Amino acid sequence: MNIKIILFLILIPFFAISNEVNIEDKSVEEVVKQRMANMSKIKAYSSKMYPMTMSGEFDEIKEVNEKLLHAATEFKELFPEGKQGGKASNLIWEDRETFDTYIDNFIKSIQDIAISIENEDSVSLMENFNIMASNCGTCHKKFKN
Numbered sequence: 699m700n701i702k703i704i705l706f707l708i709l710i711p712f713f714a715i716s717n718e719v720n721i722e723d724k725s726v727e728e729v730v731k732q733r734m735a736n737m738s739k740i741k742a743y744s745s746k747m748y749p750m751t752m753s754g755e756f757d758e759i760k761e762v763n764e765k766l767l768h769a770a771t772e773f774k775e776l777f778p779e780g781k782q783g784g785k786a787s788n789l790i791w792e793d794r795e796t797f798d799t800y801i802d803n804f805i806k807s808i809q810d811i812a813i814s815i816e817n818e819d820s821v822s823l824m825e826n827f828n829i830m831a832s833n834c835g836t837c838h839k840k841f842k843n
């Protein structure tokens with residue numbers, strides 16, 4: 699194997715760890731700002747997607763849905779220990795298991811949208827979009843102040 703590839707493989711865990719240390723090292727204000735920015739993106743992508751679900755433009759919806767998936771997956775990592783604040787309820791840190799389940803349900807609903815897009819199935823796409831959108835209120839009611 700090429701020495702550069704070997705070095706890269708050895709360094710991957712360090713990159714992963716340094717990434718984690720980064721978020722722990724950030725101030726509460728920075729982490730809250732990032733959470734807000736992430737949620738704004740989630741709101742923007744889901745609003746953009748809604749009219750598209752009726753358009754049959756599957757390539758365009760796919761692009762937005764992938765961005766939504768990315769933003770939702772990233773969101774999960776933005777609640778490290780000691781970073782309580784913003785509009786995030788303290789309950790997130792007290793009942794992490796339930797919060798993680800809510801996020802995982804949200805992520806799964808976005809993955810289900812991706813399946814509808816792959817199948818070019820407009821009916822299931824609209825159903826899955828509605829399921830995805832219902833996660834917003836369910837989570838906010840419990841975990842957002």
Ligand code: HEC
Nearest residue numbers: 730733737741744784785786800801804833834837841842
């Ligand atoms: C698993 C939980 C969860 C899901 C699902 C979720 N949110 Fe949120 N949302 C939060 C939390 C927690 C905050 C507060 C973050 C903070 O202030 O640190 C928030 C904040 C927001 C904000 C900023 C609110 C403000 O007053 O500034 C918007 C907008 C928002 N969410 C929209 C959405 C939309 C739209 C969806 C669905 C497409 C969604 N959220 C799904 C947990 C969630």
